Amino acid sequence: xxxxxxxxxxxxxxxxxxxxxxxxxxxxxxxxxxxxxxxxxxxxxxxxxxxxxxxxxxxxxxxxxxxxxxxxxxxxxxxxxxxxxxxxxxxxxxxxxxxxxxxxxxxxxxx
Amino acid sequence: xxxxxxxxxxxxxxxxxxxxxxxxxxxxxxxxxxxxxxxxxxxxxxxxxxxxxxxxxxxxxxxxxxxxxxxxxxxxxxxxxxxxxxxxxxxxxxxxxxxxxxxxxxxxxxxxxxxxx
Numbered sequence: 001x002x003x004x005x006x007x008x009x010x011x012x013x014x015x016x017x018x019x020x021x022x023x024x025x026x027x028x029x030x031x032x033x034x035x036x037x038x039x040x041x042x043x044x045x046x047x048x049x050x051x052x053x054x055x056x057x058x059x060x061x062x063x064x065x066x067x068x069x070x071x072x073x074x075x076x077x078x079x080x081x082x083x084x085x086x087x088x089x090x091x092x093x094x095x096x097x098x099x100x101x102x103x104x105x106x107x108x109x110x111x
Numbered sequence: 112x113x114x115x116x117x118x119x120x121x122x123x124x125x126x127x128x129x130x131x132x133x134x135x136x137x138x139x140x141x142x143x144x145x146x147x148x149x150x151x152x153x154x155x156x157x158x159x160x161x162x163x164x165x166x167x168x169x170x171x172x173x174x175x176x177x178x179x180x181x182x183x184x185x186x187x188x189x190x191x192x193x194x195x196x197x198x199x200x201x202x203x204x205x206x207x208x209x210x211x212x213x214x215x216x217x218x219x220x221x222x223x224x225x226x227x228x
Contacts, residue, residue, distance in 0.1 A: 004153075006153075036219075043114070043115075043219045043220060043221045043222075044154075044202065044204075044219040045218075045219065046216050046217070049216075086153065086154065098144060098156045098159055098167060098170075099144070099156070099204075099217060100156065101146075101153045101154040101155075101156075102153050103151075103152060103153035104153055
């Protein structure tokens with residue numbers, strides 16, 4: 001079965017410092033990876049997806065199949081980046097499938 | 112488009128009562144997913160439904176839990192004879208297509224926080 005691991009429950013960085021939120025997955029096939037974000041008092045929303053290879057709000061994530069990782073990175077943290085971040089995995093199965101989420105990492109950007 | 116609407120936002124039930132959680136997907140979305148978030152845990156998949164069909168219920172507990180998505184009206188997650196361990200946040204998401212397209216996006220509701228006393 002597929003699994004997503006986010007080893008850090010809380011990551012605290014200073015404003016302007018680089019950010020890396022770790023995500024590792026286990027799945028023998030070719031999954032699709034996502035990062036979802038939940039800002040305070042807001043609903044969970046998609047931040048970025050592997051397939052689009054885009055940068056959103058300065059965040060990027062590269063899929064490393066050798067290390068089975070999909071770490072989220074941003075070179076310079078901003079205060080508004082403080083939020084809960086969830087890594088998620090989707091696999092293709094007949095008839096549709098589901099997102100499997102990690103336990104999330106709370107990012108706190110301090111001034 | 113108001114987004115995915117869940118109600119109630121907070122629900123308190125005594126042990127043994129029934130809990131009904133409602134989810135209205137975004138307009139035009141015919142795929143609904145339910146997730147449960149226990150304290151200190153991530154979002155755990157429960158069930159995936161399309162209109163009038165259960166597609167994947169591999170995450171649903173075998174007893175007391177059921178879900179439906181009728182032709183008309185919201186999707187309902189029903190928990191019978193609730194126990195303290197059912198206390199959690201329950202999130203609903205909807206999408207235009209199922210995840211078999213791999214790059215579809217799930218839009219989430221704000222969740223229902225169930226407390227069993």
